[in-house]
Amino acid sequence: MSTIFGIPAPAFYGQLLIGLINGSFYALLSLGLAVIFGLLRVINFAHGAQYMLGAFAAYLLLGYAGIGYWPSLILAPLIVGVTAVVIERTMLSRLYNLDPLYGLLLTFGLALILEGVFRYWFGAAGQPYSPPSQLTGAVNLGFMFMPIYRGWVVVASLIICLSTWLLIEKTRLGAYLRAATENATLVQAFGVNVPRLLTLTYGLGAALAAVAGVLAAPIYQVSPLMGSNLIIIVFAVVVVGGMGSILGAIVTGYMLGVLEGLTKVFYPEASSIVIFVIMAIVLLIRPAGLFGREE
Amino acid sequence: MTVETQYLSAQPKLRATTTVLGAIAIAALLVAPFVVYPIFLMSVLCFALFACAFNLLIGYVGLLSFGHATFFGGAAYFTAHAVKVWGWEPLSGILLGAAGAAALGFVVGFLAIRRQGIYFAMITLALGQMFAFICLQVPFTHGEDGIQGVPRGHLLGFIDLNEPLAMYYVTLAIFLFGFFAIWRIVNSPFGNILKAIRENERRAVSLGYRVDRYKLGAFVMSAALAGLAGGTKAIVFQFATLTDVQWQMSGEVILMTLLGGIGTLVGPAIGAGLVLALQNYLAASDFPVTVLIGIIFVVCVLLFRRGIAGEVMEFFKTRFNRST
Numbered sequence: 001m002s003t004i005f006g007i008p009a010p011a012f013y014g015q016l017l018i019g020l021i022n023g024s025f026y027a028l029l030s031l032g033l034a035v036i037f038g039l040l041r042v043i044n045f046a047h048g049a050q051y052m053l054g055a056f057a058a059y060l061l062l063g064y065a066g067i068g069y070w071p072s073l074i075l076a077p078l079i080v081g082v083t084a085v086v087i088e089r090t091m092l093s094r095l096y097n098l099d100p101l102y103g104l105l106l107t108f109g110l111a112l113i114l115e116g117v118f119r120y121w122f123g124a125a126g127q128p129y130s131p132p133s134q135l136t137g138a139v140n141l142g143f144m145f146m147p148i149y150r151g152w153v154v155v156a157s158l159i160i161c162l163s164t165w166l167l168i169e170k171t172r173l174g175a176y177l178r179a180a181t182e183n184a185t186l187v188q189a190f191g192v193n194v195p196r197l198l199t200l201t202y203g204l205g206a207a208l209a210a211v212a213g214v215l216a217a218p219i220y221q222v223s224p225l226m227g228s229n230l231i232i233i234v235f236a237v238v239v240v241g242g243m244g245s246i247l248g249a250i251v252t253g254y255m256l257g258v259l260e261g262l263t264k265v266f267y268p269e270a271s272s273i274v275i276f277v278i279m280a281i282v283l284l285i286r287p288a289g290l291f292g293r294e295e
Numbered sequence: 296m297t298v299e300t301q302y303l304s305a306q307p308k309l310r311a312t313t314t315v316l317g318a319i320a321i322a323a324l325l326v327a328p329f330v331v332y333p334i335f336l337m338s339v340l341c342f343a344l345f346a347c348a349f350n351l352l353i354g355y356v357g358l359l360s361f362g363h364a365t366f367f368g369g370a371a372y373f374t375a376h377a378v379k380v381w382g383w384e385p386l387s388g389i390l391l392g393a394a395g396a397a398a399l400g401f402v403v404g405f406l407a408i409r410r411q412g413i414y415f416a417m418i419t420l421a422l423g424q425m426f427a428f429i430c431l432q433v434p435f436t437h438g439e440d441g442i443q444g445v446p447r448g449h450l451l452g453f454i455d456l457n458e459p460l461a462m463y464y465v466t467l468a469i470f471l472f473g474f475f476a477i478w479r480i481v482n483s484p485f486g487n488i489l490k491a492i493r494e495n496e497r498r499a500v501s502l503g504y505r506v507d508r509y510k511l512g513a514f515v516m517s518a519a520l521a522g523l524a525g526g527t528k529a530i531v532f533q534f535a536t537l538t539d540v541q542w543q544m545s546g547e548v549i550l551m552t553l554l555g556g557i558g559t560l561v562g563p564a565i566g567a568g569l570v571l572a573l574q575n576y577l578a579a580s581d582f583p584v585t586v587l588i589g590i591i592f593v594v595c596v597l598l599f600r601r602g603i604a605g606e607v608m609e610f611f612k613t614r615f616n617r618s619t
Contacts, residue, residue, distance in 0.1 A: 037413075041413075043413050043416070043417065091593070091597060094597060095596070098600075100412060100413050101359050101413065101416065102596050102600070104413060104416055105549065105553065105592060105596050106592070106596040106597070108546060108592060109588075109589045109590070109591070109592025109593040109596065110589065110593060111589070112546070112585045112586070112588055112589030112592065113585075113589030113590060113593070114589075115585060115589075116583040116584075116585030116587075116588075117583070117586055119583060119585070120583045120586070228542075232420055232421060232424045232542060233421075233424075235417040235421055236417075236421040236424075238417065239410070239414060239418055239421065269432060272428045272432075273425045273428050273429065276421050276422060276424065276425035276428075277425070279421055280406050280422070283406050283409050283410070283418065284406070284409075287409040287410055
């Protein structure tokens, strides 16, 4: 049997794939956080809860309305996006001229409420959600067997990340968004409805989290606590990458996911803390983050 | 977070009032165990000290630490281990816990003060989570079980802490010591520089202060005092578990401080009492506690940012100003 650095090849590739998948979720979530932070200057602590909400939306749509995976991939983010818009209009928008820490505390409170309510209804145990029939089974890549659904997750998240990047860098809406990030007052003076832009951005960020949630539902189980542990790791990813650049958030997400997967191969005991250790090292060497600017 | 500074000590009339109120509060705490269940009171005192220590950072330096459970829970593990496995006397065990928390605070603070504001909060949260993972894996914390059955022992060799009243008064003494320490720090020249950093960090730098050292100093002090609270809690409840090091605990201490009043001396203690009383009350019903905690967070942030003590002080301040 072939080995890589003394590790059996299938185990190595298997962990690499798991790393890529985790990295996909880190990238999707830190991308949403960066988009929201860029414009609203709010760290969205509810991001993990919105990810969980996306997964539960898909689960409930299937259970109560018989709506399958593919429509859910559109519907769940839409539902979560709308709730996020309501949250932004009724609560977050009151805090913009205060210290940004209040935004963090408010969204933290919202995350606790959402998590608590779903835990009350569904218990802490996970609910199974099966992948769509088109994506079941595995394919032989020659060096390993890859479950088709996992390959799909990597591809889908790459597509979503890239199209979000294109939306922000190459379209007129994205140009408004970037301009408002630089100087909101000036953009408002040019006649752009900045408050609406803020609302839209928060909705978009939350919808991204919900997409990630739907993608995750068949891989991990749908559970009320799936978001809160993930979001703390994503915070570390964001600190490593720096929130200055969208592309930086995406690249850092995948990179740390893969590094975490590789740690599982070579030194499994450290795999749960490796991202935090990398964060500490980056803070020592380059406090602004790999892609960040000093503010 | 900008919080109005207290001017109490500058005004003689108000100073007399606070002295009287303080004396009444201490008298009430002395007779309290004859009225209220002592174990509950002791947990309130431990969490009140924890919240006051946390408030030293958020209220007086403007740093939001989202990882203070590390110092509280970490100290609980150190104390429990020293007392149970090494057979240390309880007070030295508690002091070891505080010293360990200070050491952890030095490491976490050293890393976290390299970034400001919102990043500071995220870094402390992430490092706190890392510490929780480490606690889950290293052998001396006994993973999911925690350290159980810590003996209370004899304080300084002759005060039997298995007596509930003795334990209560020792806890009260530790709380008062910690509270007094925080009061001294806040009202010292060092504390004034901390407040200057909170109000305008750049100006403090331009005045020649090495801001990072002051921040780190305040962080270590806050961690040590949180550790004092955590170590005491380990002796009172006779165990140390993962619950105390996880991020939910960091969130709880933020809530206590926010509810009581950020940047007020007594506010966090009031907040701690209220949150614990609510949890105690809800423990009998099946209403999920996290939901209630979340709701209080949202309400406090939206409507009630000064907290209870802050609102009361604001009320008296406007009345005081009107009467003079």
